[in-house]
Amino acid sequence: MTQRMVFFVPTDNPVGGIAKILDYAVHASRTGREVIFCCSELKWPHLSSPLFKKPYFESYGSGIKICAASELEPRKDDIIFFTLPSSHERLCALYAEVAGRDLTFIHLLQNTRLSNTAFDNGYSYRLLSKPLRRICITQEVLDAVSPYVENKDKLHLIPHGFDFDAFKNTPEQNDPITLFYNTFKSDLAKDVASAYRKASQVSSVLEAKKGVSWDELRQFYAKGSIFIASPLPEEGLYLPGLEAMAAGQLIIIPDAFGNRFYCDFGDNCIQVPYGDIAAYQKAIDWAIEHWTTEAFEMRKKGYEKSMSLGLDGEYKAFSSYLDEEFAPTGRSTRHARRSPRQARKLFGLLRG
Structure with a gap:
């Protein structure tokens, strides 16, 4: 089955953080994955938001399904991509019936304020301790959050690309x-x-x-x-x-x-x-x-x-990231679970 990725945003308003999630949705679609761009609320009628007039989306985004959260049919094996920290809470509620809290998230970190306890009512700071996959858009963002993230092996830098x-x-x-x-x-x-x-x-x-x-x-x-x-x-x-x-x-x-x-x-x-x-x-x-x-x-x-900061480099880096993190079954190729026998052999503990 083709991997499905759900890119979740609060609205279809054409603001920078949401536009960047749309870029990533287009990147994923270009890799051949099934992509849904899901808005908690669609504020523009008939998909008329200027957000969907972005040249990059118009060039490569024809295969992306756009919907409101009320229309989403969650699947337990979805790869869920979001940026606003408190969207995590909303997504857990949306997926509760099909997957409980056993979900695959990718959190795109776009702000140096993410470790600030006053940002997003403190949800941002609390979320940093949870074992999510994370992508930072700049070194400055990565430096700001790294001290608060325990699973640093899941913290990645993909330099921001610009649809210029x-x-x-x-x-x-x-x-x-x-x-x-x-x-x-x-x-x-x-x-x-x-x-x-x-x-x-x-x-x-x-x-x-x-x-x-x-x-x-x-x-x-x-x-x-x-x-x-x-x-x-x-x-x-x-x-x-x-x-x-x-x-x-x-x-x-x-x-x-x-x-x-x-x-x-x-x-x-x-x-x-x-x-x-x-x-x-x-x-x-x-x-x-x-x-x-x-x-x-x-x-x-x-x-x-x-x-020098175009979208092509961001697309290539994200495509490689997805290939490394997710096998065809949706499981990470680098962090796949090994059998006890494989583990013992790996550490030189298997005899005979």
Whole structure:
């Protein structure tokens, strides 16, 4: 029987963490496995969410079944893939009738806050002690959780891959200076940009608000050339910064831990202290003054960094991971149970 993998997310909203689960669902489908992308709740009618407009999904995801949790028919041999820690509790309840708590989970760790007892009502921290298979998207995430995970042989690193085709835009030396920011997590960038709305050196100021459509977001990235990043104090990755790099923009950003994955501060981006509006504005002024020289070189380096982080490497690494962890029966090839006789022979204890 073909292995079945269920990729579980809270909703079909097109946010970064959920979009990455969809990438992994596509990876699994490309390996020939049966794949279900299951949403605890479908908020968009008739699968119209911008989530399913991702180029990678449109290219390779035609064989994936998308459903709400209420439509899922659990099987005890499913391989269950999730990211939000508290989804584990929901999945245990969904599968209780068919498998009890004897389930095969893969937990994708996307955030350096996973060991923080305040994150996800503490469920995240408590879950780290459970013997699950885990994949970390960056070294920073792995370093953050490793002290709290006992079964470290099941803790793996697969570097984050980026679906950059939707935003890819080579920077040009004579690009107009256009400030771009979003208000997804705070209004900080709006306060930073307010001083430049009438500045003669700035062509325009663009704002992406919550609920922006996929097409509108792509247009914003295409038009912008300086991205005012406003991550949370602690991020798993902070995808907008990487998207802006792929769009050829100069990013101005604080150290949010997870963004060290792609930020070489002072080389391919400008670092500012968290929440310091004056520092952001000083960085913008520097970029304007050095737009065709140092700032342009920084934009090129950011673009080159993003181009090195495509999805193909992530797909190959995940495909190898699945082949190593799961035999055709669904049991790990590396951790398969040995008979007592095999075990004694292995340790040199079998005589005669």
